[in-house]
């Protein structure tokens with residue numbers, strides 16, 4: 104390590120005095136103007152991680168569903184997964200080191216993590232469409248270069264595309280070809296193959312309206328749609344030509360406001376979906392004939408996919424295990440339906456896909472989705488081998504089911520939740536099962552729910568346990584929540600500090616929307632009073 108060169112370069116990406124940031128749920132996220140030094144340093148860290156793992160590491164510049172003025176960065180580990188937890192700590196230390204301590208912190212990390220500094224390093228970089236992203240990704244490159252790392256800058260990519268590239272490169276192409284073209288080809292041919300097997304549903308020309316949140320998903324879907332146009336025609340809205348990123352549109356807006364995005368024309372009973380700003384989340388929705396809005400969120404997506412997979416598994420009859428992983432935000436009705444009606448084991452982890460992903464790896468087939476529409480399905484190596492073998496050797500129905508599963512494996516992005524890949528899986532399942540969006544929606548009825556945000560001086564005063572369903576600190580808060588929950592039927596509420604925004608999140612569920620809103624308000628007030636609320640007190644009514 105040429106520490107002098109690093110110090111000199113770092114001065115060009117100087118850290119503002121006193122600014123501290125944390126590697127949160129999905130990396131660092133804050134106002135773009137505070138991130139230059141973090142980007143440079145994540146370039147440095149990616150090189151160290153690459154040397155240590157002797158693999159290609161990814162760096163994605165994005166702040167997903169956050170407002171356009173924000174930005175963020177996260178590292179992608181060798182198998183396309185989120186960065187390992189122990190390295191998140193290194194990332195936080197490095198990002199917060201004052202200029203003069205930077206060389207020492209770098210040496211410390213290298214020693215602690217036993218990095219072989221003579222090893223080569225390779226880093227791949229992607230970015231979303233935010234106005235600040237291009238310059239910030241250049242700062243990442245400066246960091247990579249000064250530590251002697253090689254790199255490939257993919258430029259504009261969806262977050263899941265970058266995860267895919269990392270895995271392709273580290274699997275020597277076995278997972279797919281590490282190019283945008285390779286990604287389009289792999290997913291589209293799996294989709295076309297899978298839907299070929301759809302028995303005539305009478306709806307051969309399927310169309311879907313897609314709200315792209317004015318983000319990167321629009322560019323990539325516009326490029327890709329020609330590859331699968333025979334099976335599905337997609338109509339893009341909020342494609343970035345006019346509106347602002349994530350503003351009144353996108354998956355996060357639709358899920359949290361439980362209403363359609365602006366900028367999309369919805370006719371009664373038409374199937375529509377929204378991506379988020381970096382295209383790793385998707386939610387579906389429609390208006391019924393009475394003009395009522397119906398949201399089909401990540402929980403219902405997980406249910407549709409699990410029931411489809413369960414049927415195929417029964418047909419191949421090979422005893423492969425299937426599990427579903429959710430977070431505390433999963434609607435109570437979905438958990439009940441999965442466990443009691445579908446008889447599928449369901450597990451709850453902390454928020455953030457890295458937690459769900461790791462739990463899902465424990466099954467032959469692990470389905471994981473956050474309620475907000477971020478998720479995918481993982482197939483173990485053993486399951487994949489078995490399915491491939493059955494697709495070759497077995498006969499008739501069994502073979503047909505195995506072949507379908509083979510295509511499903513290729514259609515899912517197994518590195519991370521992917522709006523484009525999930526959309527194609529969902530469209531394939533609906534076509535194969537001949538299901539309308541209303542029939543899908545009718546699988547179960549969501550319990551009314553509400554999410555609120557409370558501003559506090561320091562959100563870290565709240566700590567939680569039991570997959571974030573119980574508060575441990577500050578004292579008295581959990582007892583207050585328990586007392587409030589008791590007042591309502593079918594009720595549940597929990598609070599946790601956000602890992603991506605400077606707020607505390609409140610979630611409530613109950614038998615009616617009115618009761619849910621009351622409960623959410625009362626819990627917000629308890630947080631405000633017991634956890635150091637600042638600014639305006641929470642108000643009743645939304």
Ligand SMILES: CC(=O)N[C@H]1[C@@H](OP(=O)(O)O)O[C@H](CO)[C@@H](O)[C@@H]1O
Nearest residue numbers: 128129455456473475601602603604
């Ligand atoms: C309630 C909620 O939707 N939380 C989101 C949000 O995390 P928070 O830590 O809650 O801010 O952003 C994460 C990253 O996109 C996503 O994984 C997670 O589900």
Ligand SMILES: [Mg+2]
Nearest residue numbers: 167379381383
């Ligand atoms: Mg996202």
